[in-house]
Amino acid sequence: MRQASIRDVAKLAGVSTATVARVLRGTTPVSDALRERVEDAVAKLGYVPNAVARSLSRGRTQLLGLLVADISNPFFGEVARGLEDAAVAGGYQVLVGSSDLNPERERAVLAAFESRTVDGVALTSSTADSSTLRKLTASGMPMVFIDRRPADVAGPAVLCDNEAAARRAVQYLIGLGHTDLAMISGPRTMATAAQRLAGFRAACAEAGLSIRPECVREGYLGIEGGSKAMRRVLELDTPPTAVFSFNNLLGVGALSATREMGVEVPGEVSLLTFDDMTLFPFVDPPVTAIAQPAYQMGTEAARLLLDALANPAAEQPKDIVLPSDFRIRSSCAAPPPRP
Amino acid sequence: MRQASIRDVAKLAGVSTATVARVLRGTTPVSDALRERVEDAVAKLGYVPNAVARSLSRGRTQLLGLLVADISNPFFGEVARGLEDAAVAGGYQVLVGSSDLNPERERAVLAAFESRTVDGVALTSSTADSSTLRKLTASGMPMVFIDRRPADVAGPAVLCDNEAAARRAVQYLIGLGHTDLAMISGPRTMATAAQRLAGFRAACAEAGLSIRPECVREGYLGIEGGSKAMRRVLELDTPPTAVFSFNNLLGVGALSATREMGVEVPGEVSLLTFDDMTLFPFVDPPVTAIAQPAYQMGTEAARLLLDALANPAAEQPKDIVLPSDFRIRSSCAAPPPRP
Structure with a gap:
């Protein structure tokens, strides 16, 4: 089927093409009845105004x-x-x-x-x-x-709700019995990183837990960054028993580090991350995550x-x-x- | 620090702003010495030409x-x-x-x-x-x-190399002993779907294997589509023993169907997909895949x-x-x- 033209719309609505253009432009007031007739015709014919022409006439690019x-x-x-x-x-x-x-x-x-x-x-x-x-x-x-x-x-x-979500998730880890937690965080200048870290700190403080400075790794991004940060944390003389990751890619990196180092999740270390991924439910083990909408x-x-x-x-x-x-x-x- | 202007560049290079513009436009020939002086000044000052102005003068938007x-x-x-x-x-x-x-x-x-x-x-x-x-x-x-x-x-x-890659992968399945294979393919009108299906058929034909018509599912896309197609295939009276998926999302859908139906991979059915995904190595079981660059x-x-x-x-x-x-x-x- 050939695409409907502005002429087809005008014919079906019983108006001039100039009127159709005026209604579609939406800049000149027209009566409701007239607008409805034109819009009906547009809908019936599936008319799509030429985007370039329309943007020129309206000063918009859509x-x-x-x-x-x-x-x-x-x-x-x-x-x-x-x-x-x-x-x-x-x-x-x-x-x-x-x-x-x-x-x-x-x-x-x-x-x-x-x-x-x-x-x-x-x-x-x-x-x-x-x-x-x-x-x-x-x-x-x-x-x-x-x-x-x-x-x-x-x-x-x-x-x-970055801070609240992080806090709730870390409360869950503490509820499982963890007292020595770590966070792999993003760059300090990133508001979301600061908010999620604040949630992590708040949950620990509420529970009376202190956080070892070496267990807060800041400034990492990407899968590589997550892997590197996780290695640093797991290579500590006494590694933490739970790690909270700032986002999806850091979480994937952290997971890959556990695999490469032969560290069992969750047997030796629990892993929880902000951001869900399609395949997290299928991973071995399925990854606990805070899903953003x-x-x-x-x-x-x-x-x-x-x-x-x-x-x-x-x-x-x-x-x-x-x-x-x-x-x-x-x-x-x-x-x-x-x- | 305020951003450097074309005037700053001209002053540092000891030339007129018109000369700077000419060098940056790159359309009029200028001497190498002059070009170098201007480019040095641009680099030192970190000058960024206004993209809009530049695109207008060159007729390009970059x-x-x-x-x-x-x-x-x-x-x-x-x-x-x-x-x-x-x-x-x-x-x-x-x-x-x-x-x-x-x-x-x-x-x-x-x-x-x-x-x-x-x-x-x-x-x-x-x-x-x-x-x-x-x-x-x-x-x-x-x-x-x-x-x-x-x-x-x-x-x-x-x-x-869609067809060759599909053929090689299906040859691998046949080498494992499979004689009753299925493919979850994309829409027939998609060239890549046709090519990968051709590779699947070629590998089976070479090995003297016939393909049951109900084991070639065409027209599916997305995770939902992959799950639906996999269900159809696994619900056959005699399900095939190996399934080849046209792409990553169909593969994820196929995997999720096996989980939901309690069908073991690879114990009951082998699964192989075109397109690798970051998390495929971490999935239970790790997914065999054809990785496109x-x-x-x-x-x-x-x-x-x-x-x-x-x-x-x-x-x-x-x-x-x-x-x-x-x-x-x-x-x-x-x-x-x-x-």
Whole structure:
């Protein structure tokens, strides 16, 4: 079937093509009855306005930009997927750029977004100096943060309950009998790392447990980083009996280190990580994890952007804090008896 | 520190700002000595030309577009990461759009790319009617295909040795003693699905094995699809003793079906899949897989695009066919004895 044209829509609605264009542009007031007739015809014919032409006439590109740290990290893949699905439902497409946490790459992606390639921007894991971000805000570009927000930049954020979730999970480890715990954390400058570490410390403090300084490893990222940090922890004269990992890739790295060193999980050390992964239930042993609603974080961010685009004059919305899900599997158990 | 301006560069190099602009544009010939002086000043000051201004003056955006089927599939995440890393090394950024194998979404992403948002396009898993793609080619946009190429469109491709790799893997299963094999395949219209199925059939034919029609499940995608197909196969009166999965997500779905049905891998059924995943070595049992060089497929595609942008008059390069890696783990074994 040939694709419907604006002429087909006009004919079916019994109006001129100029009227169809006016209704679709949405900038000139038209009567409700007229709008309904045109929208009915659009729906019946499955008419898709030419995106380029439409963007030129409206000064919009119908594109949203998403900045992520690492597109090959499944967490960001899920966020992107959620953002996309909701954006597409609202008539937008998403372009994803990735920074590798490199400020220069991030600036380049944001510059591409800023030059009106996109109508709105969602940012995860921003490392940008806030001046770049403030410039973007000042340009009037609708903006939303996902996962974390730099301290001195305004803009709504979709966040997870990082500190509370970490605290609850560590309470679970303490409940199993652990008194000597370690955390493999991310870079100190990353808000989520600081929040999850705070949750770890809070749970230990509540239980009257002290944390050995060498059992808090900060600054690691990626599978390699997780493996290295886990080795350092397990090679201590007295290794801790439970390890809490800041995120999915650090958790995978920690797991691989236990395999390489022949350390049994959970027999010799319990392992618990922030972020779930599709295959964690199938791993030997199935990995206990705090699942962030990554997909939903994406859809909520899209909703905030679409709302801002539909109502440019509206007040800035409040942050959205989504609950995580604690999934107990088999990688944590009571600590081994100590001599 | 305030960011260096073109004026700072000119002052340090002892030339006019017009000369700096000329050197940076790279379109007008300048003496090597002059170029060196300007480039030294740029490096010393860490000067970053405004991307928008630069793209306007050169008619380029320094952006590459990547179309993928599903950004949350780790295979595409790795391809994107490889493309990005190589693009960034060449002074480009990448914007990724995802089609969900929906032709309408794909058209919208390609329209955004076509309207000169980007300087070159890499396409994976295209479902587009070839007219959309031919329009893009006709516009002079450098284009490269990754993973597969629609039959009637020109353009270089970076491919994996799909048929040969599938054949080798199935030969391995046959070598273990299997005589009754099944394949969970993707949609028939997907070139890679057809190629891997051809490899499966060839290996069976060579060994004189016939394949039961109900043991070739076509048209499945995603984890859900893999689980459903695996259930159908395992619920046969006489289930096959080995199953070959078309890709990673179908493989995960097949694995989850065996868990849910209490079927032992590899004791009751051997499982082998195209595409490796980070966690496959840690799964119970570790999953035997054909690893595609996804990251390298991305870097090679970037190289082809950067070459085409640097030498617009060059002849179209040949396809690049990359070898896969067969990773034998523990999910395949000799078939169980039959009564």
